[in-house]
Amino acid sequence: TVELNQALLALDWLLGTWESDEPGEGNFPTIKPFHYTETLNFSHVGQPVINFTFNAFHAETKRPMHRECGFIRMQPGTNRVAFIIAQNSGLVEIEEGDLTGQQLNLQSQAVARTSFAREPHVQKISRVIQLRSDGRLEQSVSMATDNQPLMQHLHITYRRSS
Numbered sequence: 001t002v003e004l005n006q007a008l009l010a011l012d013w014l015l016g017t018w019e020s021d022e023p024g025e026g027n028f029p030t031i032k033p034f035h036y037t038e039t040l041n042f043s044h045v046g047q048p049v050i051n052f053t054f055n056a057f058h059a060e061t062k063r064p065m066h067r068e069c070g071f072i073r074m075q076p077g078t079n080r081v082a083f084i085i086a087q088n089s090g091l092v093e094i095e096e097g098d099l100t101g102q103q104l105n106l107q108s109q110a111v112a113r114t115s116f117a118r119e120p121h122v123q124k125i126s127r128v129i130q131l132r133s134d135g136r137l138e139q140s141v142s143m144a145t146d147n148q149p150l151m152q153h154l155h156i157t158y159r160r161s162s
């Protein structure tokens with residue numbers, strides 16, 4: 001196995017596979033609240049990049065739902081982190097933010113979508129990913145759309161599975 005690139009040592013706590021410990025909660029003013037499960041994987045091949053996949057499933061039927069994959073980079077010598085993300089909904093985005101301890105605070109810097117994406121369109125995304133002192137990983141995602149201000153869409157916690 002290859003050693004983690006020096007540029008990403010501050011993010012070593014993310015590496016591996018994480019499974020939601022209890023169903024995550026999905027919300028937004030315009031939708032019916034829902035529950036979901038999710039598996040996260042963070043890996044690397046020695047490059048100054050972490051590769052990730054987030055796969056979400058319907059909590060009851062286990063049917064595959066939302067998926068994201070992408071890359072994480074850090075600005076050398078800083079605590080600045082960038083997530084480069086593609087989503088199965090047809091959305092792509094760059095999120096940037098700071099790493100403070102084991103907490104990432106990210107904001108979308110660029111959002112683009114397929115020409116035929118459903119409305120309302122997402123205008124802004126912010127996300128917090130943190131390793132809690134109890135060893136669980138926690139993720140909250142907020143979004144703003146054409147017709148709703150920035151508000152929480154997702155909250156979920158995970159347990160490390162490998």
Ligand code: HEM
Binds near residue numbers: 028031056065122143
């Ligand atoms: C609805 C965006 C992640 C499940 C929506 C809507 C948007 C959206 C724009 C429509 C809101 C409206 O009609 O006003 C996003 C973004 C995500 C994300 C940007 C990630 C950054 C997820 C995840 C799940 C999920 C992980 C888990 C299964 C749903 C469901 C709905 C929904 C069930 C309501 C039904 C539907 O419109 O399909 N999401 N979502 N989303 N989202 Fe997400």
